[in-house]
Amino acid sequence: MASIEFKNVDFRYNNNKDENILHNVSFKIKEGEFVSIIGGSGCGKSTTLSLLSGLNHASGGDVTIDGKPVTGPGKDRGVVFQHYALFPWMRAKRNVEFGIKQVLKADKKTISEKAEKYLELVGLGGKGDLFPHQLSGGMQQRVAIARLLAMEPDILLMDEPFGAIDAKNRVALQELLLELLEKEEKKRSVVFVTHDIDEAILLSDRILFMRDHEIYRDLKVPFERPRSREEITVSNEYHEFRRELFDLFYDNDIHQQEKADEKQTAKVGRFSIGSAVGAVG
């Protein structure tokens, strides 16, 4: 129902045609698979999601879902953005209800009850009557998550959804997401951007590591489902895998530093040539 494929995808912004934001990105996500994308800031994670959500279009290559090219947003996909994206003029519950209404034709009561249920699941029972500006950043993000889950899309696109959320609720939400996905019969695919290595290991089947606008590594997470945090974190395998990912980040830092240095020397080099020419002239 929801397999995803990126085939040699390039992406450039219209206002900056010289810079490749994504370069030759290829990967496949099977139906029901949970894939995390990690990598340094600015490497193109959010952009990858925006191509999948249909907000941006590939400059080259193909983005397909079930073999059909993505031409725009669709109800088969749901998105939680890196930034809060609630409608400020709707109360928290109305935001969730509005999402549900887009995908479900049902009477008011059903929709209201469903919204209530999901708000409760994300720990915001009783807060439904507040406007977004009356909620903290983390609470707003949880409403956005409730909206996404309540819309029950085939594909969940989540961009650092738990980034702004406090430790306690964060653990609860990770558990909630695992539980919802594992107990359901319908197999949903998830593309999940995160900066948190432990979160990526706990939740995903595979982890894509991006570097320099490319997929640098495609790693399979070595744990079976259903899994629990308690079980996997005590194993040796967990720590080895975690070390591998840390090394990737560490290498990436060195790599970025070297690139920056190179740019610097290139600049200095040009200057010295310029002044040499000037001196000769």
Next chain:
Amino acid sequence: MMKKFLKKSYIILPHILLAAVLASTALQAEFPKDTTGFTVLSVLLAAVEAALIIRRKKWSAYGITAIVYGLILIWSLYPVINGRESFLFPPPQRISAIFVLDILVILKSIVSSLWLLLLSFVIALILGIGLGMICGKVKRLQNVVMPIARVLSPVPALIYAPYVVAVMPNFTLAALFIITSGLFYPILINVIVTLQHFDPKLRDASDVMGLGLKSTIVNIYLPYCMPSLFNTLAMQISNAFLLLIGAELMGMDSGLGWYVKYNSDFSDYVRVIAGFIVIGMIIAVVNTGLQKLRAKILLWQSAEQ
């Protein structure tokens, strides 16, 4: 000690001034022949006093009331200082009397003016918001509409008024057209400009939901434009009254503008000033109503915005 005394006097001051106003006008009233003016003025002053009592917790209420009473006092004392009543500046009790004498004409004028105003606002809002929203969604249309609106909107609607009067079958329709067109452009431009700066985060959020045109306009664009629309409306209220009075002056036979114009033709300045006061009060009431509506509709905005 001193502070307490000042505070006490500040609170008592309006009441002392009120007593002075009543005394001054009572002494000048022509008992028993004509007491209407004095009675109506007393009723009006009682209304102001009631407003003060309702707001007695508010510190500024005393100052405002004191200034109102003070001005009325100076006004009512003017004939005494001048030695006789002024023709151009009649005393308050004469003007108050008009509110009873002319009550039917004034009420009819208020209804006529407000009806014209309401109708123009509704038409201008529907057309301005409607076209603005569609322009927000259809960029090509916007590129056509916007330059035209920018050229036409600064032209004061009253300038083409004589022509409109000649073209339209009657004065009411002409007035309606003039007021509506004066309100339409500011509303249209406001909606278009607001939507041009639509928050990209909200755009993404509504785009991924795949909303249709109608749902986007009703659920997203309209509420998004509300805050700036209310600002525009607040600014256009006085513009609208200007247009209304101007349009009524052109030859209508009812309305507040007509009332003032008609009576100034007869140099009846008592009625002219009474008309000013009614117009002032109507504007105040309309503004207050708008503020109340705004507070209700924009509940979702955070306090600092």
